[in-house]
Amino acid sequence: MVVKSRSQAAHQRLCISERALGHNVTFHPATCDVLTFDVSTCDVQTFRAMKPHYAKYLALGLFLALAVLPLLAGLGYVLAYSLGLVGFRSAGLTLVHWEAVLGSTFFWRTLAFSAYVAVMTIGLAVGAALWMVVTRPQAFLQGSLSLFIYFPLSIPAIVMAFFVFQMLSGGGLLSRIGYQLGLMEGLEQFPGLVNDTWGIGIITAHFLMAAPFFVILFANLYDNEKLAALVQLARTLGANPRQAAWRVAAPVLLQRAFAAIVLYGLFVMGAYEAPLLLGSQSQQMVSVLTIQKLQRFNLADIPQAYVISVAYAVLVLTLAVWLLGRGKRGDAR
Amino acid sequence: MANRLIKYFFIGLLLFPFAFLLLLSLGRGWAYPDVLPQHWTVENWRFIWGIQAGLGRSALLSLSISLGIAGPVTLASFVVSKFIAYDRHRRRWLVLAYLPYVFAPVILAACLQGFFLRAELSGKVWGVMVAQLFITFPYGVIFFSGFWNEHMLAMEQLVATLGGTVRQAYARVLIPIARGALMTCFFQVFLISWFEYGLTTLIGVGKVQTLTLKVFQYVTEANIFYAALASCLLVMPPVVLLWLNKKYVFSRVG
Numbered sequence: 001m002v003v004k005s006r007s008q009a010a011h012q013r014l015c016i017s018e019r020a021l022g023h024n025v026t027f028h029p030a031t032c033d034v035l036t037f038d039v040s041t042c043d044v045q046t047f048r049a050m051k052p053h054y055a056k057y058l059a060l061g062l063f064l065a066l067a068v069l070p071l072l073a074g075l076g077y078v079l080a081y082s083l084g085l086v087g088f089r090s091a092g093l094t095l096v097h098w099e100a101v102l103g104s105t106f107f108w109r110t111l112a113f114s115a116y117v118a119v120m121t122i123g124l125a126v127g128a129a130l131w132m133v134v135t136r137p138q139a140f141l142q143g144s145l146s147l148f149i150y151f152p153l154s155i156p157a158i159v160m161a162f163f164v165f166q167m168l169s170g171g172g173l174l175s176r177i178g179y180q181l182g183l184m185e186g187l188e189q190f191p192g193l194v195n196d197t198w199g200i201g202i203i204t205a206h207f208l209m210a211a212p213f214f215v216i217l218f219a220n221l222y223d224n225e226k227l228a229a230l231v232q233l234a235r236t237l238g239a240n241p242r243q244a245a246w247r248v249a250a251p252v253l254l255q256r257a258f259a260a261i262v263l264y265g266l267f268v269m270g271a272y273e274a275p276l277l278l279g280s281q282s283q284q285m286v287s288v289l290t291i292q293k294l295q296r297f298n299l300a301d302i303p304q305a306y307v308i309s310v311a312y313a314v315l316v317l318t319l320a321v322w323l324l325g326r327g328k329r330g331d332a333r
Numbered sequence: 334m335a336n337r338l339i340k341y342f343f344i345g346l347l348l349f350p351f352a353f354l355l356l357l358s359l360g361r362g363w364a365y366p367d368v369l370p371q372h373w374t375v376e377n378w379r380f381i382w383g384i385q386a387g388l389g390r391s392a393l394l395s396l397s398i399s400l401g402i403a404g405p406v407t408l409a410s411f412v413v414s415k416f417i418a419y420d421r422h423r424r425r426w427l428v429l430a431y432l433p434y435v436f437a438p439v440i441l442a443a444c445l446q447g448f449f450l451r452a453e454l455s456g457k458v459w460g461v462m463v464a465q466l467f468i469t470f471p472y473g474v475i476f477f478s479g480f481w482n483e484h485m486l487a488m489e490q491l492v493a494t495l496g497g498t499v500r501q502a503y504a505r506v507l508i509p510i511a512r513g514a515l516m517t518c519f520f521q522v523f524l525i526s527w528f529e530y531g532l533t534t535l536i537g538v539g540k541v542q543t544l545t546l547k548v549f550q551y552v553t554e555a556n557i558f559y560a561a562l563a564s565c566l567l568v569m570p571p572v573v574l575l576w577l578n579k580k581y582v583f584s585r586v587g
Contacts, residue, residue, distance in 0.1 A: 055499075059416040060426075062409065067471040068429050071436065074444030081447070145340060147575075148347045154571030155350060156528035158548050159564040163350045166357070166557065171365050173353070179366040187365055212347070263435065270437025272531040273545075277552060287439045291535065294443055309440050320435050 075313060078306035089299060097303040107308065111315070114286045117199045118269040121206040126261060129214030130253060133222055134245040140219035152212040157205070157273040164205040165277055168193035194278045201278035202285070206268050217260060218253050225252055262323045266316050286312050351568065357561035377562050388547060388559070392566050395527060395543040398458065402465050403523040407515055410473025417474060418481035427478055430471040438468050439531030449536050456540040464536040465529060469522045476518045480511060524571055
């Protein structure tokens with residue numbers, strides 16, 4: 001196809017691209033006005049070459065300034081602070097804060113507890129969502145459930161934590177119902193489900209937020225990947241409904257959603273609001289411990305808070321790269 | 334019949350938190366072991382505009398911050414994501430955009446607190462808005478990265494070939510096509526800002542009293558009725574948006 005170019009700006013761009021890339025453009029020898037331009041020779045690379053570079057650099061600069069620089073500057077600052085190089089009471093390079101944190105059992109217990117909460121939450125939420133979608137896929141793709149399943153996503157973490165507290169605490173709704181049903185004689189008999197050492201309240205709050213998210217994700221993937229046809233094929237080849245659901249549909253869903261599962265897991269690991277309301281003092285999650293150390297009146301705790309921040313950042317980034325790398329290798333296979 | 338019952342039971346479960354919070358916001362006096370509060374009143378809801386509580390002021394502040402963030406972030410991330418999506422290092426840029434989320438916003442805020450203190454942005458609405466930019470802008474870039482594909486590139490090529498300027502390409506072609514995606518991104522960024530607690534607490538040092546801070550304040554004061562009321566105000570906008578049209582609020586860009 002050959003078209004005539006009219007605007008001055010387009011003429012200039014086409015002249016430049018013609019000169020740079022030698023594409024099929026004819027132009028007036030004196031004025032450099034483009035006479036004709038063969039679109040079939042203009043591929044993606046040509047178009048990229050035609051783009052004004054200053055706009056690209058401006059856009060990428062803005063991205064770096066708002067998405068990357070704060071993170072790097074923040075990490076650099078807290079690393080320097082934790083090493084005693086900057087900040088109030090800095091006394092030159094020292095590893096004393098790092099030794100204090102890394103040598104403390106409480107820090108490692110906090111990390112392990114955060115990982116435990118993330119694994120439990122994701123395990124339960126993914127398991128429940130997978131079961132719901134592979135057994136009743138159409139229920140979440142059409143009809144009223146396909147709308148109402150979105151509702152829990154409109155509840156922020158702090159409100160969900162408050163709701164779970166009002167449900168599961170000693171004076172909560174479940175305890176009251178238990179009393180009215182004659183299952184117990186007082187709130188002291190109700191098991192401690194919030195502010196407990198096992199993080200049951202935290203896991204419940206995150207489960208209630210994560211399960212609908214994964215149901216929506218799996219239902220959309222089920223539809224996009226045309227798994228209904230695959231399940232039908234498996235049934236034709238002799239698989240029973242359970243085998244078709246769990247040995248055909250479920251592995252595909254898990255593999256396609258692997259990155260989202262990993263990222264959600266890391267998000268739960270760094271969660272703050274629910275652990276703040278539903279956690280216990282003896283068993284904290286990493287965000288709560290960091291902020292608590294940062295906001296204490298003891299100034300010696302601030303470098304330790306920063307040590308935890310840096311250590312946590314290194315840990316989650318390593319985990320993310322490792323897990324997502326594994327997922328990619330799995331996809332390739 | 335059994336399937337229908339299960340479905341309605343499940344819908345009931347999904348709606349239960351909303352009903353419970355609404356009931357609690359209308360209650361007074363909930364002594365153990367009563368299952369329901371002893372008194373019902375709309376007095377709590379009148380409290381929203383009470384001078385002392387400032388709940389209405391918090392709602393307006395949250396609304397202003399969220400709208401102030403959602404508009405510019407949507408437009409900026411729409412433009413920037415185009416350059417990232419067409420860049421040869423697209424994947425690397427997008428990995429960088431995920432970092433603030435992997436890192437946990439509250440820890441990011443902890444790392445940046447020193448800078449905000451020095452810049453005298455700590456405890457100010459502007460400071461909170463700047464801090465929220467650091468988590469909402471990367472989200473917008475990730476959101477729009479799927480929008481810019483070969484088809485969009487071909488459309489833009491066509492505009493340029495026919496003599497259109499870059500501005501015309503945006504105004505006449507790209508923005509009209511992306512209207513649905515822009516609306517979705519706007520609402521999602523609005524919700525991220527509307528729901529934000531940890532980062533707002535740390536950068537706002539408790540002085541920027543958004544609705545999420547009010548919920549936490551009432552919970553720590555053991556004022557469950559006002560906490561439920563603030564929670565209702567917090568979940569109301571997303572629920573209304575969802576009710577109006579779920580595809581504009583939570584659907585993904587195709």
